[in-house]
Amino acid sequence: MVRWRVAGGLLSDERGLLLVANRRRNGSVDWSTPGGVIDEGESALVALSREVNEETSLVVSAWDELCWTVEVDFVDADMHLHVEVHRAAGWSGELAFDDPDGIVHDGGFHDPISVAERLSGAARWVAEPLQAWLDGRADGRPHFRYRATGPPGDLRAERLWP
Numbered sequence: 001m002v003r004w005r006v007a008g009g010l011l012s013d014e015r016g017l018l019l020v021a022n023r024r025r026n027g028s029v030d031w032s033t034p035g036g037v038i039d040e041g042e043s044a045l046v047a048l049s050r051e052v053n054e055e056t057s058l059v060v061s062a063w064d065e066l067c068w069t070v071e072v073d074f075v076d077a078d079m080h081l082h083v084e085v086h087r088a089a090g091w092s093g094e095l096a097f098d099d100p101d102g103i104v105h106d107g108g109f110h111d112p113i114s115v116a117e118r119l120s121g122a123a124r125w126v127a128e129p130l131q132a133w134l135d136g137r138a139d140g141r142p143h144f145r146y147r148a149t150g151p152p153g154d155l156r157a158e159r160l161w162p
Helices: 044-056 112-121 124-134
Strands: 002-010 016-023 029-032 035-037 059-074 079-092 104-110 143-149 156-161
Touching: 002 016, 002 044, 002 059, 016 044, 016 112, 029 112, 035 044, 044 059, 044 079, 044 104, 059 124, 079 124, 104 112, 112 124, 124 143, 124 156
Parallel strands: 002 079, 059 143
Antiparallel strands: 002 035, 016 029, 016 104, 059 079, 143 156
8 A cells, every 4th residue: 555644734824825726647726735745754844844845935934733634545546645734833935836846836825715716626635624724613633534436537535534
């Protein structure tokens, strides 16, 4: 089984919450918070700081808290995904999009209604925990668990917990 560890970052201020546009291999675009894969030997926060900087050019000076975790079992792909999402306590810089991985190509700060609109096409394991956090229903570092079945591009996700 392939195991992926990923970290996501919540950067929010008076302008709203930062979301980035991700162009996938098949040409589709989905929106998420910035973040990415935790490399071997990296801590989640070191990886997250690196990913936020690579994707947005912003430099996070400190991380405040772990807000939630997500586990997804991709049954047909024999893959497991573990995600932890942290809130940034402070950052500096100007938004610019020159992702060395060529995935993130746009982004910006969005109010809650715009966030919900952007996430309408996102995977359940991305959209549901973020919406719960925005709605104030994600107190106490909740853990979300999903089971995904089907081929890439036609995944069906079932929420197992909570």
